[in-house]
Amino acid sequence: MESKIEVLATVQIQYSPDLYKIVDVLNRTLKERDLMFGLALDDQDKEKAIFTIYKT
Structure with a gap:
């Protein structure tokens, strides 16, 4: 069975060292x-x- 991943949205933002915490949660x-x-x-x-x- 194949898993399909669909991109819903993409945005460019100012990098911050804590951004990974938001993505993780x-x-x-x-x-x-x-x-x-x-x-x-x-x-x-x-x-x-x-x-x-x-x-x-």
């Missing part, structure tokens, strides 16, 4: 609702982060 709290959250540094601007919401 969202992932732990909402995984039962088939939601997953991701955070990555922007390749072009390391002061920006890309926050993505996925439906699993």
Whole structure:
């Protein structure tokens, strides 16, 4: 059985060292609702982060 991951939303935000804490609590709290959250540094601007919401 194949698992399909769908991107629901993506936003570029100012990077902060504590952003991972928000992503972590969202992932732990909402995984039962088939939601997953991701955070990555922007390749072009390391002061920006890309926050993505996925439906699993």
